[in-house]
Each structure stands twice: as C-alpha cells, then as structure tokens.
Amino acid sequence: MTVLILTCEQDVTADMVVAKLDGRGVPVVRLDPADLPGAVALSGEYVHGVFRGHLSAGGRMVSMSGLRSIWVRRPGVPASRVAEPSDWLTEESSQALYGMLRSTDARWMNHPDAAVRARHKPWQLQVAHRSRLPVPATLITTFPQAARDFAERFPDLVVKPVSGAHPQEPPRAVPTSRVAPDADFGAVAYGPTLLQRRVSKQADIRLTAVGDRILAARKAVAPDADPDDVDVRFAASPTPWRPVEVPPRVAAGVRAYLTEAGLSYGAFDFAEDAHGIWWFLECNQSGQFGFVEIETGQPIADAVAAWLAAPNPAAAPSNGKALITENQR
Amino acid sequence: MRPFALNYARPAEQLEVSAPYVYDSVLQLNVMPDGRLAAHDYAVLRELGATTSTAGSKTHFDD
Numbered sequence: 475m476t477v478l479i480l481t482c483e484q485d486v487t488a489d490m491v492v493a494k495l496d497g498r499g500v501p502v503v504r505l506d507p508a509d510l511p512g513a514v515a516l517s518g519e520y521v522h523g524v525f526r527g528h529l530s531a532g533g534r535m536v537s538m539s540g541l542r543s544i545w546v547r548r549p550g551v552p553a554s555r556v557a558e559p560s561d562w563l564t565e566e567s568s569q570a571l572y573g574m575l576r577s578t579d580a581r582w583m584n585h586p587d588a589a590v591r592a593r594h595k596p597w598q599l600q601v602a603h604r605s606r607l608p609v610p611a612t613l614i615t616t617f618p619q620a621a622r623d624f625a626e627r628f629p630d631l632v633v634k635p636v637s638g639a640h641p642q643e644p645p646r647a648v649p650t651s652r653v654a655p656d657a658d659f660g661a662v663a664y665g666p667t668l669l670q671r672r673v674s675k676q677a678d679i680r681l682t683a684v685g686d687r688i689l690a691a692r693k694a695v696a697p698d699a700d701p702d703d704v705d706v707r708f709a710a711s712p713t714p715w716r717p718v719e720v721p722p723r724v725a726a727g728v729r730a731y732l733t734e735a736g737l738s739y740g741a742f743d744f745a746e747d748a749h750g751i752w753w754f755l756e757c758n759q760s761g762q763f764g765f766v767e768i769e770t771g772q773p774i775a776d777a778v779a780a781w782l783a784a785p786n787p788a789a790a791p792s793n794g795k796a797l798i799t800e801n802q803r
Numbered sequence: 804m805r806p807f808a809l810n811y812a813r814p815a816e817q818l819e820v821s822a823p824y825v826y827d828s829v830l831q832l833n834v835m836p837d838g839r840l841a842a843h844d845y846a847v848l849r850e851l852g853a854t855t856s857t858a859g860s861k862t863h864f865d866d
Contacts (some may be wrong), residue, residue, distance in 0.1 A: 483826035487854045488840035489833050504831040532828040621807075633808050640815065651811035665806025707855070764854025768845045 475542035476501040477782045478529070480549040482508070487764040487775075488547045494779035505531035508550025510567045518574045518594040527574045531789040539796045541580040542786040545778070546589065547760065562602065579788040581738070583781060584759050588736035592759040597667065599754075605730035606723070607754040610745075621659035621669060628671040632704050632756055638756070649705035673753045676704040679744035681720065682763050683728055683737075691766045692746070705735035715769040724752050731757065738781065754786070822851060 477500055481488045490502065495502050505514045509531070518527030518538065527538030552567035553559060570584060584592070591597065602609050613624040614636055625631055634650040641648070652672060659667075681690040693706060694713045703709035720728075724744075731741055741761025744752035763774045818847050822839035825831040833841035841847060 484822065484833070484853075486833055486841050486848060489840065490854075492831055493840060493842050502831060532831065611821065632813060635808055641809070641812065645815035646809075646812040647815045648812045650807055661805060661807040661810065664804050665808065667807045677828075714820075762854055763850065768848060768854060 475786065476503055476536045476540050478502075478536070478541050478544045479504040479547060480507060480544065480574075481547035482506050482550050485548045486543075487762060490764055490767065490775035491545070491778045491782070494776050495783060498779060498783055500675045500779075500783045501536075503529065503531055503534050503536045504797045505529070506550045507552040507567070507571055508554045510552050510571055510656060512556060516571060517575070518570075525574075525577050527577065533653055538574060541575075541578050543581045543583065543782040543784070544575055544578075545583045546586065553661060579786060581784075581786055581788075582754050583738045583778070589759050592735050592737055592740075592757065593638070595638065595756060596700040598757055601731055601734050602727070602754040602757070605734065607727040607731065608751055609754050610673055613669045614666055615669075616663055618659045618662045621662045621667060624669055625653070625657070625659070628669075630672045630674075631669045632672045634670065634705075636666050638758075647708065649708040652702045652704050672704065672744040673747050674701075675745040675753075676748055677746040679718065679742075679746055679752055680715065680766055681724070681728060681744065682740040682761070682766060682772075682774050682777075683732055683740045684743065684774065685738055686729075687777045687781075688720050688725055688728060689766075689772045689774055689777070690718050690720045691715040691770050691772065707730055709714045715766055717772055721752065727754075735759075739778070822853070823847060 476496055479488055479492065479502060483506060492502055492504060507514065510516065513531065515530040516528065518525060525538070529536050529538065551564055551573060553563040556563065571736065576586075582588075594647065596614055599609050599612055611628055613620065615621055615624075625792055631653040632650050633653050635648050640646060653669065675697055678693045678695070679690055680693075681688060693715045696713050699709070699711070728742060732738070735757070737757075737759055739759065741758045741763060743755040743758070746752050746756055753764075765779075766772060767774045822833070822841075824847070826832075827834045828829060828836050835841055835847070
C-alpha cells in the first residue's frame with residue numbers, strides 16, 4: 475500500500491517525511507498536480523459498479539485502490555504547467571484528480587473538504603471556543619463604528635488578515651500588528667478587518683498535532699523585546715524554540731478541536747500570557763513544522779510518516795472498489 | 804480606499820538566494836550537489852528559511 479504525497483518539488487519539508495517513509499520501507503508516490511496533464515497522468519474507469527483508477531508520475535504507476543493515505547502538503551494548481559494553461563483546463567484536471575482520489579478509501583491528511591473549512595479564521599475561533607481553548611476577544615467587521623466601540627472596550631488591539639493570506643500585487647506581507655491608540659478606523663469600511671485583544675505574552679507556542687500525537691514548542695519573548703513586535707514570524711528574536719509540555723486541558727482542547735474540524739493534522743499557534751495561560755490564535759491545517767523540528771529535535775516528520783504509513787483498515791484487498799451506479803438501482 | 808489592515812503591510816522579502824539542491828525524481832527528494840539529502844542539511848534549510856512559517860505565504864494560506 476502506497477502513500478501519495480501531493481506537493482511541489484521544492485518542498486523540503488515534505489522531503490523530511492519522504493525520507494522517514496523510505497526508512498520504514500513504505501512505498502511513496504510524490505507528485506505535483508501542477509504537472510497534470512504531462513509529467514503526471516491518470517486514468518480511471520467506472521464500469522459495472524467498480525471503480526479502477528491509476529496514477530502515474532516520475533515513472534511510477536500506482537493503483538488508486540493501492541493508496542493507504544494521501545498527504546495534501548503544498549500542491550500546485552492543477553494544469554498550471556501546461557503549455558497553454560487555462561481556468562477551464564485547471565478545473566477539468568482538478569475535478570479528475572481530486573474526484574478520483576475521493577473515490578478511494580485512502581485516509582487523508584487533511585481531507586480537502588475539512589481543509590477548506592478549517593482555513594476560515596472566524597470559524598476557527600468558534601471551534602476553539604467550543605473546545606474550551608481560551609480565545610482573545612475578537613472583532614471582524616466592516617463597520618468603522620463597531621471598530622471604535624471595540625477599541626474602547628479593548629484599548630490594546632492587534633490587527634491581522636482575516637484569511638491569513640498576503641497581497642501579491644505588489645507582493646506584501648501583512649504581519650499581525652499592534653494598532654496605534656489613536657488609530658483612525660475609517661478604512662475598516664474598505665475591507666473586512668480582524669481586530670483582536672493583544673495578549674501581553676511571555677512566549678509564543680507552536681503546537682503540532684499529528685493524529686493523536688501532540689508536540690509543542692515554546693519561544694520565550696526576549697526581555698528587551700519591542701512590544702510592538704507582535705508577530706513571531708516577522709520579528710527577529712534571539713530566543714530559540716524549545717520543547718514544552720502541553721498542559722492537559724490544552725491537549726484535551728486540541729483533540730476536541732481536531733475532532734470537530736475533521737483534521738488529522740493541525741499546527742496551532744498560542745500566545746502564553748504572564749499567568750501561563752495559552753491563548754488560541756489560530757490553527758493552520760497545513761502549517762509548517764520543519765523549522766520547529768530543526769530547532770527542537772522533536773520528531774514531527776516521523777510522526778507524520780507514522781500516521782501516513784499506518785494500515786488502512788478500510789482499504790479493499792483487490793484492485794477495485796464496488797460502487798452502486800445509476801443503472802444498477 | 805485602502806483597507807485598514809493594509810496600513811500595516813510591508814514589502815514582502817524576496818528571497819534572492821537560489822537553493823543549492825535540485826529535485827531528484829527517482830528519489831523523490833531534493834539532493835545537494837554532493838549527493839546528500841537536502842532535508843538532512845539543517846544549516847542550508849535554516850539559511851534559506853525553506854521550512855519556516857512564512858515559506859509558503861506567497862501561494863498558500865497555511866503557515
């Protein structure tokens with residue numbers, strides 16, 4: 475049974491897992507949907523109630539029924555590397571590939587439906603709240619007056635993108651940033667704005683959940699750190715990431731979150747306050763983990779490999795999967 | 804007409820350093836010129852920031 479990894483070639487974080495799978499002797503097919511059609515090819519037939527499908531990439535051929543798991547890491551846009559790309563061909567290729575993969579019994583990290591839903595930060599906040607993870611007071615609004623009222627109630631705020639995406643025309647980064655006390659909220663009307671009570675943090679926490687495995691790392695805020703440097707991704711910091719024990723209540727909350735979200739992998743960001751409380755900031759359903767493993771030595775890649783390599787009890791032993799088709803009903 | 808959040812935008816850092824490794828489609832891994840696996844060379848990965856939480860920001864939502 476094969477592990478299918480959907481990612482781009484330059485994804486060295488995926489390399490860390492491929493190497494672990496190789497070490498376990500688990501067959502791997504790695505491909506980038508951007509190369510479909512072309513270097514990646516597929517075929518699937520739905521005949522007499524049976525689906526049979528095959529994928530080919532890099533000289534490897536794998537049966538769809540031979541997939542034990544599918545890891546959606548950093549896949550390119552389907553058909554984006556053909557000579558004459560088009561939205562139509564991208565949609566055709568996407569439907570063919572992901573539609574067939576959905577026809578298998580393979581386990582997903584993460585399933586595309588769960589992944590799409592999990593990217594919505596407003597939804598994340600609600601799930602975190604239901605999972606009993608502390609969530610800082612947050613407002614998402616296009617009403618300038620609502621922003622002003624919120625700022626009166628919570629005078630120390632940060633602003634961050636609702637989607638987590640960064641604008642590309644021109645390329646810019648939008649770090650989580652501290653809002654000035656005298657900020658003019660008029661521009662809130664020009665785009666949904668996420669404002670959140672700033673957690674006066676003594677450390678950033680990156681918690682990586684892989685199935686039932688939970689590993690957390692802590693990066694202490696330097697004593698002389700500028701309080702305006704809110705976003706650990708963009709602030710130069712001399713303090714390293716270090717492994718940290720996960721409080722049982724947080725672990726329970728994380729597991730509840732993953733269950734409700736239908737995720738088998740999640741990279742959680744928390745801010746630890748002066749009382750040691752871990753405040754939920756977000757959960758990235760495909761968040762990076764390589765930098766944590768490199769700094770802490772935590773075996774995250776091995777945990778991912780172990781999850782992907784686990785036997786799939788739902789897999790059919792033969793090269794086919796029974797389906798009920800229209801003409802059989 | 805600029806959205807509020809973009810008041811806090813900054814130019815994206817363009818990484819001009821080219822990766823010293825290339826993808827080997829047989830191994831399905833990136834390989835250094837001397838044949839070592841790039842994934843095992845933490846010094847190179849650190850230098851490139853290839854595994855950090857902003858490495859995928861251009862094309863992916865998930866950091």
